[in-house]
Amino acid sequence: xxxxxxxxxxxxxxxxxxxxxxxLPPWKAGKRERWSGYNTGMDTVHGSEPTRAEIDSLQGPxxxxxxxxxxxxCRAARPLIASALSGASPVRHIRIExxxxxxxxxxxxxxxxxxxxxxxxxKEMARLVRPENSDLIQRALxxxxxxx
Numbered sequence: 001x002x003x004x005x006x007x008x009x010x011x012x013x014x015x016x017x018x019x020x021x022x023x024l025p026p027w028k029a030g031k032r033e034r035w036s037g038y039n040t041g042m043d044t045v046h047g048s049e050p051t052r053a054e055i056d057s058l059q060g061p062x063x064x065x066x067x068x069x070x071x072x073x074c075r076a077a078r079p080l081i082a083s084a085l086s087g088a089s090p091v092r093h094i095r096i097e098x099x100x101x102x103x104x105x106x107x108x109x110x111x112x113x114x115x116x117x118x119x120x121x122x123k124e125m126a127r128l129v130r131p132e133n134s135d136l137i138q139r140a141l142x143x144x145x146x147x148x
Contacts, residue, residue: 049096052107056122061144062092066105067114069097073130074114081116084137089145120144 055064065081067074085093098105098113108117111129118126118140126140 049102049104050094052104055094055104055119058092058119058122060092060121061089061141062094062119062122063141063144064108064117064119065093065095065114066098066108066110066117067095068099071113073112077114077131080131080134081114081137083134084141087138088141091141091145116140118144 055062063081063085067077085091096102096104098110098115105115108115114130116128116131116137117124118128125144128136128140131137
């Protein structure tokens with residue numbers, strides 16, 4: 001299974017390196033990572049940011065992660081999130097790049113990054129802001145995966 005948190009220049013599981021994301025505009029290519037993405041459990045699909053209505057209509061367990069590529073707290077939380085997700089049942093993981101003028105983050109009341117919102121059938125079940133250990137993330141994931 002491909003980890004959704006592997007970026008250009010980092011080794012992929014099983015060897016090899018990830019190639020540059022050709023969907024980035026030329027002026028951004030190589031300057032910053034593609035942060036927003038959707039992890040189906042098998043791979044990451046990059047595209048336009050989902051709407052609030054799309055997120056609210058999702059069925060099953062979902063982790064929505066708000067942050068920014070340049071955010072130190074977000075970078076520090078990545079291994080914690082990856083560790084918690086590796087031990088969890090299949091969970092839809094949506095990473096959203098947040099910032100000034102981004103409506104989706106505002107609609108969820110996001111004020112600090114990273115903010116992890118745990119949804120079950122489109123309803124918020126838990127929220128973690130700047131998580132410091134993977135146990136908290138794991139417990140929230142277990143909660144949304146119950147009876148899934």
